[in-house]
Amino acid sequence: MNQVAEKDAAEIRAAISGMDRAWNAHDMKAYVSYMTEDADWVNVVGMWWKGRDQVYRAHEAYHRTIFKHRQLHEPETVSLRSIASDVVIATIVQTADGFTTPDGHVEPPGRAVLTEVFVRREGEWLLAEGHNTTIVEAAQRSNPVKN
């Protein structure tokens, strides 16, 4: 298990880059084109969107408001592992610009760790699940495991 074939890894990394480009272009139609119809997403404050249509509507609303000026940086880590036939988990560590609060204040940039579950459906790797958590930098020094 675990090891991802080179061709699959290249396709999944291309999908991740494609999602980031779509995000930075605020093109949410393109963004969700990398997802399965049943894709769920959990965001950093624990909102759980069920299915691609909800994921689209939520992101579309935010990209017109709090994410209007927000850009994702190049990921610092993209780690892939195969957990079953046609299923790969990507773990991504990435900085994003801060979001814009309703009163126009721009928050500082911050890092997040994302779990993205990719499945191969009809030959194409698509995102079936995304889950995003803000890295609380001050907490990291109390991590009992140094990795």
Next chain:
Amino acid sequence: MNQVAEKDAAEIRAAISGMDRAWNAHDMKAYVSYMTEDADWVNVVGMWWKGRDQVYRAHEAYHRTIFKHRQLHEPETVSLRSIASDVVIATIVQTADGFTTPDGHVEPPGRAVLTEVFVRREGEWLLAEGHNTTIVEAAQRSNPVKN
């Protein structure tokens, strides 16, 4: 896809309950017995533990300190969906007691949303990935999607 066979759902729900019981008994050996050797875990502050051994060591350390008196409540939601052969994603909404800070203060209880990816290996459903995010209750009213 999506629909989980009744027998599989029962086995996965039993594993989730078993993990909760182990957590509440602070028995981390039992807790990680539900996991694959390559299981990763991302916690609420963005710590990423790689493999069952790291997940064990981190939880063992926390259960001797900040989680010493912490209990998980019955989940309010356990939603299962099949994304591929032998792979089921569980999304769980659950309240936990607050943790104990180093100065002995006990934080209030809070809700979290967990993504748990289960795989069937040699006939047994095991956790291959867990990702946990605190639900920021104050943010929920600005969720663009009502679900």
